[in-house]
Amino acid sequence: MNYKVGDKLIDLNDNSEGLIIEITSDGRYRVIEIASQEPYLLTEDEMKRVFKPITDYLTTEDFTKEVEELGYNVDTNDWFLNIYDDLGREIAYLYNDTQYSMSTDSRDYDKLDIDTRKKIYKLLDKAARTPLDKRVAEKREHKLKISHQYFKDVKDGIKTFEIRKNDRVFKVGDILYLGEYDKETEQYTGERLTRKIVYMTDYEQKEGYVVLGIERVEVN
16 A cells, blocks of 8 residues: 555544654654654554555535535635635635645634534545545546436436436436437437436435436536
């Protein structure tokens, strides 16, 4: 496993968080436990037994949605991702061009109630440790069959959902290419629709199946 300075880790024994602060010349890892600041010096084999990397990354799109759900606004440019309140006051920010770099050094942040501060800090921390190349959500595409009897309803906007076996691990934002399929001839007709997944639920579905809410989308 390729560990790097700045990687955050979870202790497999007590779920405490650690941070790699140095890789020594002989290939060992200097790790501090974030809460206690207690240092460790571990070989790679010891690292694998004690820690696992934190990989629950947060894309900029998801970060924005979660901040807005808290009642705040997000503005982004080439350098910063800023959190503002409704009065336009900057609450906190992180750097768009640097991993592990964020700031809550703001009087307006300090004025927030402790629960809100914790939620904003958690989102900032998660977004800040997300590698730069993973901050933009990957566009995932799926080519699927759709029976002739349902194709027209989807095309006309009457049917705005698909019930599918979730063997592809569908996600909101994925693009679906729905190819019209004639079961009698067992061939595709050549007609195709493009739709985007905008909602998902497995409520009252057979095990392993999901309902996909879909909408029309233009794909270049």
